[in-house]
Amino acid sequence: MLAADPLTVPLTRLNARTAKALGKLGLETSGDLLRHYPRRYAEPGTLTDMASLRVGEHVTVVAEVVRSSLRPTAQGRGLLQSTITDGHSRIELTFFASHVKKLEWRQGQLRPGRRGLFTGEVSLYRDTLQLMHPECRLFGADEDGHDEDEALVEAGRPIPVYPAVAGFESWKVAQAVRTVLDPLREEDVPDPVPGHLLARDGLPTLVEALRLVHVPQDEAQWQRGRARLRYEEALVLQAELARRRARVAREEAVARPRRADGLLDAFDARLPFTLTAGQRAVGEEVAAELAAPRPMQRLLQGEVGSGKTVVALRAMLQVVDAGGQAALLAPTEVLAAQHARTLRALLGDLADGGFLGGATLATRVALLTGSLPVAARRAAMLDAASGAAGIVVGTHALLSPDVQFAELGLVVVDEQHRFGVEQRDALRAKAGSTPHTLVMTATPIPRTVAMTVFGDLETSVLSEVPAGRQGITTHTVPADNPRWTDRTWQRVREEVDGGGRAYVVCPRIDGDATAGDPADEDGTDLVAAADPTVGAPDAGQRRPLRAVLDVAEELRARPDLAGIGIGVLHGRLAPEEKDRAFAAFGSGQTPVLVSTTVVEVGVDVPDATVMVVLDADRFGLSQLHQLRGRVGRGSRPGLCLLVSAAAQGTDAHTRLETLAATTDGFELAALDLELRHEGDVLGAAQHGRGSSLRLLRVTRDADVIATARTDARALVDQDADLDAWPALQAAIEASLAGEREEFLERA
Numbered sequence: 177m178l179a180a181d182p183l184t185v186p187l188t189r190l191n192a193r194t195a196k197a198l199g200k201l202g203l204e205t206s207g208d209l210l211r212h213y214p215r216r217y218a219e220p221g222t223l224t225d226m227a228s229l230r231v232g233e234h235v236t237v238v239a240e241v242v243r244s245s246l247r248p249t250a251q252g253r254g255l256l257q258s259t260i261t262d263g264h265s266r267i268e269l270t271f272f273a274s275h276v277k278k279l280e281w282r283q284g285q286l287r288p289g290r291r292g293l294f295t296g297e298v299s300l301y302r303d304t305l306q307l308m309h310p311e312c313r314l315f316g317a318d319e320d321g322h323d324e325d326e327a328l329v330e331a332g333r334p335i336p337v338y339p340a341v342a343g344f345e346s347w348k349v350a351q352a353v354r355t356v357l358d359p360l361r362e363e364d365v366p367d368p369v370p371g372h373l374l375a376r377d378g379l380p381t382l383v384e385a386l387r388l389v390h391v392p393q394d395e396a397q398w399q400r401g402r403a404r405l406r407y408e409e410a411l412v413l414q415a416e417l418a419r420r421r422a423r424v425a426r427e428e429a430v431a432r433p434r435r436a437d438g439l440l441d442a443f444d445a446r447l448p449f450t451l452t453a454g455q456r457a458v459g460e461e462v463a464a465e466l467a468a469p470r471p472m473q474r475l476l477q478g479e480v481g482s483g484k485t486v487v488a489l490r491a492m493l494q495v496v497d498a499g500g501q502a503a504l505l506a507p508t509e510v511l512a513a514q515h516a517r518t519l520r521a522l523l524g525d526l527a528d529g530g531f532l533g534g535a536t537l538a539t540r541v542a543l544l545t546g547s548l549p550v551a552a553r554r555a556a557m558l559d560a561a562s563g564a565a566g567i568v569v570g571t572h573a574l575l576s577p578d579v580q581f582a583e584l585g586l587v588v589v590d591e592q593h594r595f596g597v598e599q600r601d602a603l604r605a606k607a608g609s610t611p612h613t614l615v616m617t618a619t620p621i622p623r624t625v626a627m628t629v630f631g632d633l634e635t636s637v638l639s640e641v642p643a644g645r646q647g648i649t650t651h652t653v654p655a656d657n658p659r660w661t662d663r664t665w666q667r668v669r670e671e672v673d674g675g676g677r678a679y680v681v682c683p684r685i686d687g688d689a690t691a692g693d694p695a696d697e698d699g700t701d702l703v704a705a706a707d708p709t710v711g712a713p714d715a716g717q718r719r720p721l722r723a724v725l726d727v728a729e730e731l732r733a734r735p736d737l738a739g740i741g742i743g744v745l746h747g748r749l750a751p752e753e754k755d756r757a758f759a760a761f762g763s764g765q766t767p768v769l770v771s772t773t774v775v776e777v778g779v780d781v782p783d784a785t786v787m788v789v790l791d792a793d794r795f796g797l798s799q800l801h802q803l804r805g806r807v808g809r810g811s812r813p814g815l816c817l818l819v820s821a822a823a824q825g826t827d828a829h830t831r832l833e834t835l836a837a838t839t840d841g842f843e844l845a846a847l848d849l850e851l852r853h854e855g856d857v858l859g860a861a862q863h864g865r866g867s868s869l870r871l872l873r874v875t876r877d878a879d880v881i882a883t884a885r886t887d888a889r890a891l892v893d894q895d896a897d898l899d900a901w902p903a904l905q906a907a908i909e910a911s912l913a914g915e916r917e918e919f920l921e922r923a
Contacts, residue, residue: 181906182364183207187352194352197344206356210386212349213405213870214336217398218293223262229298229305236295236337236346242266244286246279254279258286260294268306269294282312290314293335295345311345334392353390360386366903369408373887379404402871408907409872410884416908418885418892421633424473426896427610430500432585433467438497439537439566440490442526452640455483461636462491462614466498466586472612478638479841480805484616485518487638488588491614496539496566500585504569505603509545509751510758510774511590516543516569518780530564539566546573547751575602583607588614639842648804648814650836652792652829655821662736664817668786669736672767676785676812680731680770681803683791684723685746722790728770741766747774776802782810792818793828797848800832801841846875 185206187195203209218224224237239260246256254276258269269286273279296310338349360383367374367382374381380388380401385408388401434440451459458476465472478484492502504519506512519541520527527541528534542556542565553573559565563582568574584607604611615633653660668678728744731737743766745757761769762781769775776799787807792800800818808814818835822828834847872880891898898905 181207181366182360183210190352190355194344194348197341197348198352200341200344201339201349209353209356210390211870212338212353213389213402214338214398216337217334217392217395218337219334223291226262226265226267226305229265229267231298231300231305233298234296234342235298235307236293236340237262237267238291238293238335239267240291241286241288243288244283246276246283248276256283256286258283267298268301268304269310269312270301270306270308272309285312285314293337293347295340295347297342311347313347334395334398336390336392336398350390357386357390366906368412368901368904368907369404370891370901370904373411377407379407382408406871406877407880407884409869409911410877410881411888412904412907412911413869413872414881414884414888415891415898415904416911418888419896419898419908421473422892422896424471424610427471428469429471429610429612430498430585430608431467431469432495432498432500432612434463434494435497438493439526439539440493440497442535442537443490443493443523446524451486452483452638454478454638454640455487458487458636458638459490461634462487463494465634466491466494466612471610472614473633474613475615475617475633475635476638477617477635479641480802481641481809482638484638485515486522488614488616489519489522492567492586492588495586495612498585500583501560501563501565501581502567502586502588503574503581503584503603503606504567504588504590505574506569506571506590508747508774509547509571510745510754510779512545512569512571513543513755513758514779515590516541519567519569527567529566540564541567541569544568544570544573544579545751546571548573579606581606584611586612586614588616590616648808648816648839650804650816650818650839652832652836653817653819655790655819661819664788664819665731665734665736667815667817668768668788669740671786671815672740674785675764675783676767677761677764677781677783678768678786678788679775679784679803679806680727680768680788681773681775681790682722682724682727682770683772683794684721685748685772686723686725721794724770724772727790731768731770737768740768742768742770745769745771745774747772773799773803775806779806780809781806783812784809785812785814787814787816788819789817790819791821792832793820793822797831797835797844798841800835801839801844804835804839805841 183206187198187204187206187209189206190198198204198209201212203212218236218238223239226237226239229235229237237260239262242259242261244256244258246254249255249272252275254271254273256269256271256273256279258271259266260269261267271279271282292312292314294307294310294312296307299306299308336346336350338346338353340346340349362381362383365383369379369382373379379385385401385404388397389405392398392401462472462474462476465474476484476487488504492504495502504512504515506515523538523541525533525535526538529538529540531538540559542559544553544556544560548556556565556568556570557579560568561580561582568581570579573579587603587607604613653664655661668680671678724744724746728742731742741760743757743760745754745761749757757766757769758779760766762783764783773795784807787804789795789800789803795803804814804816807816818832820828820832822832835844838844874881891901891904894900898908
């Protein structure tokens with residue numbers, strides 16, 4: 177049993193004002209405060225570059241006082257104005273008081289030549305930047321009751337600069353940290369990192385690391401402390417992932433070995449194309465795991481158009497051959513219907529089991545969605561329950577309590593991030609024993625992200641594109657250049673006249689709303705889902721975003737598209753309307769389809785050759801790459817036109833140019849992650865800097881994550897439940913509390 181952890185002591189033990197201020201930073205306990213690491217360190221001898229300061233920023237700068245002037249105002253109040261500099265730029269400090277005498281102490285503090293930390297909000301007065309009533313802490317000052325020698329020693333150290341709030345500045349956070357940190361004893365604080373790992377790598381203990389980070393003597397010390405704490409974060413996450421992997425390995429599953437002369441052999445014999453080397457290699461990995469009496473847990477990710485569906489289908493057929501069934505769970509009805517059509521087309525008469533014309537070995541592919549007519553739904557449910565359908569494709573409707581399977585052996589989850597833990601487990605619970613699981617994602621994931629977030633799954637990667645696929649050319653089109661935009665629609669006309677199809681993707685359904693358009697089936701606001709890092713203008717200056725309904729009418733009125741059928745597809749349409757719109761597009765009846773991003777993943781129309789994305793700067797790189805992957809899937813080359821009003825030199829324009837320069841999805845995903853940041857890999861935030869991982873960055877710390885993963889596996893191999901390391905157990909529970917644990921489950 178662990179002794180009481182001093183890091184769990186509530187901050188209310190400090191004075192009420194301090195506890196209230198720290199509460200605004202989300203800090204409730206001593207541990208929260210000590211894990212509130214400095215965002216940077218100021219060196220007393222190094223002045224802040226003040227040229228980059230912006231009006232409205234709340235800043236802390238290291239600067240030198242140039243001059244100070246104290247005088248009465250016309251109203252008889254006291255006015256103190258001091259100028260500080262970084263050696264190049266200057267900024268004014270302004271203080272008012274009811275009388276001059278009340279500012280004399282401050283003037284004495286701000287003597288020319290003194291250096292210190294100055295904190296406040298940057299404002300502009302008569303074209304001059306200023307800090308009004310800033311907090312000041314001068315190096316070597318005796319203001320806190322320390323003797324002068326001690327103050328000078330303090331002034332010579334790196335100065336931690338903390339995330340703070342107005343009225344409770346960085347150095348006040350530092351004082352609160354010292355109040356908690358100074359009395360800590362090594363023996364009182366449980367260390368999540370096992371002692372043998374600390375000894376192996378010469379890492380400091382937890383208490384020592386906290387002191388190195390919060391009270392460093394030099395840069396080498398805080399770097400050493402941060403390195404240890406970064407490794408700890410990686411180890412805690414990887415230990416839980418390894419523990420989950422071990423739990424699954426202890427479960428029993430029905431082995432589904434490959435059967436000679438079965439459905440899979442028949443399917444392989446009639447494939448009209450040759451599998452890529454990657455498809456064959458991954459297929460062998462999956463086949464071997466399905467044949468084992470332990471549940472397969474595998475992530476299959478791949479480049480756009482790399483053939484993940486064929487790999488998944490071959491796995492499903494192996495399970496059907498072995499007497500089981502496979503369920504494919506898709507996030508939207510459009511994608512579920514597309515999967516069902518694709519599987520039936522690939523199988524041919526092998527999907528007509530029990531019907532006239534069906535092959536001897538045939539099974540059935542059933543589609544089950546919430547909007548099916550009653551008779552069709554009953555038929556699909558009967559096929560699933562009786563086992564007549566070896567493959568059942570569906571949306572959340574598969575999770576309904578009245579949907580039963582005869583012998584569920586494999587669960588394939590497409591776009592796993594769209595599903596919560598309860599939904600996935602509800603489907604798995606329909607199996608008599610733990611089913612095998614194959615998770616597919618169409619978004620290439622950088623290695624470090626996969627290692628961090630999907631660490632409890634074995635990962636397979638498909639990077640090759642099947643033979644016969646033509647390349648895709650990508651161009652950016654300035655939205656404010658009529659000649660270029662006219663040429664965009666002329667190119668659409670040329671492609672359609674040549675037998676092609678064209679997608680036109682918009683960020684909104686209609687142009688009336690300014691926000692909150694539930695443009696997708698799951699209610700996603702596409703503008704909110706679009707990349708927020710592009711720096712959209714203020715709401716008052718924001719240009720209207722292009723909308724499906726408006727754009728469709730505009731295109732129908734264009735002379736250069738006269739006679740061409742133009743369809744629409746979006747999440748508000750009824751399911752039968754979506755099916756009709758998609759069928760008309762595929763057949764060529766309406767060869768131009770104006771759509772939301774509902775076509776982003778899984779949609780496969782071989783004749784589609786053009787993808788036009790309007791307001792392309794409002795989408796992330798990975799999302800644009802997925803949209804681009806909808807064209808060029810047949811024997812004809814693809815063309816992607818990114819229409820954007822983003823000005824040259826902006827981040828948004830640079831991102832689009834980067835997309836145009838490469839079709840390597842893994843390279844783009846890594847860049848997208850670098851630009852957008854990984855967000856909170858243990859929380860709901862899907863982008864941005866906020867993260868429950870305070871120091872670990874998946875974009876930077878691949879080596880740390882890899883080491884921690886190896887160490888975590890070794891610990892779990894010794895003790896699957898980590899009972900031998902209770903401090904590590906406690907750290908896992910604290911780190912994965914609440915929503916964070918559910919997010920990890922989704923991963």
